[in-house]
Amino acid sequence: MNARGWWRHAGLAPVVLAGGLGAGLVACESGEPLRIEEPSSDEGTRAATNPADPAIDGPMLGVLVPEAEVVLVASGFARLERLEVQVGDHVREQQVVAEMDVRGDRTELAAAKAAWKASKAELERLGLELEQAKASRSDVEQLEEFISRAELREERYAEKLAAARKRSANASVRQQQSRMDEAEARIAEAELRAPFGGVIARRYVDAGATLSTGEPVVQLISDERLVRFAAPEQRAGALSIGGEITVQFGAHEASVTGTIVTIAPEIDAGTRLVIAEARLTLDDAQRQALRVGEVGRVQLVSGPR
Numbered sequence: 001m002n003a004r005g006w007w008r009h010a011g012l013a014p015v016v017l018a019g020g021l022g023a024g025l026v027a028c029e030s031g032e033p034l035r036i037e038e039p040s041s042d043e044g045t046r047a048a049t050n051p052a053d054p055a056i057d058g059p060m061l062g063v064l065v066p067e068a069e070v071v072l073v074a075s076g077f078a079r080l081e082r083l084e085v086q087v088g089d090h091v092r093e094q095q096v097v098a099e100m101d102v103r104g105d106r107t108e109l110a111a112a113k114a115a116w117k118a119s120k121a122e123l124e125r126l127g128l129e130l131e132q133a134k135a136s137r138s139d140v141e142q143l144e145e146f147i148s149r150a151e152l153r154e155e156r157y158a159e160k161l162a163a164a165r166k167r168s169a170n171a172s173v174r175q176q177q178s179r180m181d182e183a184e185a186r187i188a189e190a191e192l193r194a195p196f197g198g199v200i201a202r203r204y205v206d207a208g209a210t211l212s213t214g215e216p217v218v219q220l221i222s223d224e225r226l227v228r229f230a231a232p233e234q235r236a237g238a239l240s241i242g243g244e245i246t247v248q249f250g251a252h253e254a255s256v257t258g259t260i261v262t263i264a265p266e267i268d269a270g271t272r273l274v275i276a277e278a279r280l281t282l283d284d285a286q287r288q289a290l291r292v293g294e295v296g297r298v299q300l301v302s303g304p305r
Contacts, residue, residue: 059297062229062247066221066292067279068196072097074211075189083207085218091194098217100190109183116176123169130166133159198222201292221292225280227258229298230273238300239263245278249296252289256296257281 074080079101091097137155140147202219205211227247231239243260258278267274278298282290 059248059299060229060231060235062227062278062296062298064249064280064290064292064294064296065226065228065277066198067224067226068198068222069201069220070195071216071219072192072194074100074213074215074217075192076100076186077212078102078190078210080205080207080209080211080217083203083205083217085200085203087200087203089200090223091198091200091220093194093197095194096191097194097200097220098192100192100211102187102190105183105186105190109180109187112176112179112183116173116180119169119173119176123166123173126162126166126169130159130162133162192217194220196220196222223287225282225287225290225292226261226277227256227280227296227298228275228277230271230275233267233272233274235300236267236274239274239276244301246299246301247278247280247296248299249290249294254286256286256290257301 080098081101082099083097085091085097133155137159140152140155198220200218201221204216204218211217227245229245239260241260241263245258245260246255247258248255258280260276260278262277264275
């Protein structure tokens, strides 16, 4: 019984099958072996990289981050004497944000300065003493024929002794200078200054608190903003330093432009994504409206300018 007779024997109406399956049935009726055609590798590649795939050509998700952020910490064990900034306050570059109590360091600096001045005066006195010893030895050497060798040897020894005392005084001056420099450095480090212009993001302590070395005082984020976004590995080749992007943030109507500044050198093994960052061009109004952590849709515009 052929295939057509089997359909009639089963009481089923014959149906017309389209595509490869219909061709296979015809091949079975004709007695030829069944062949199933598979898509070519080129067709599979085109399907995998279809430009219409929104995961490949659609917008990418990005998050707004500060270009730089830093936590200012206590430079030593001391009391926090002054902290006048609040969360949200804007500070200028090198502006004093907080100040530690440095009364002990100022006292040590004053003592080191006094000792340094005394050492300088002693050095000057010993310098004059050495000059006198040299002059005396020179005079004695001119009268070498008329004086004893013991007297000449004594003058030369006095000169060497004066030179040694001067070297010792010079070392004392340098030591006191070092103490002064250390005290001045501690006083300077006690003033916590903003390394860049930005906004106070967090305040960890209040004025009057006693802090240990390295304990955080405030967190500062810069005024400049970046968008950090993830691109599928199929689009990694389209990323380039200097390339332009546009970003649409949430409910904000206007889009923001930016320039790619960093591209990760590797593809994440788990997500198959490439992380990149772009520096945004923001006016004052946009900088005030956009908050760190907002999520936006990133679209590539062009290659490097």
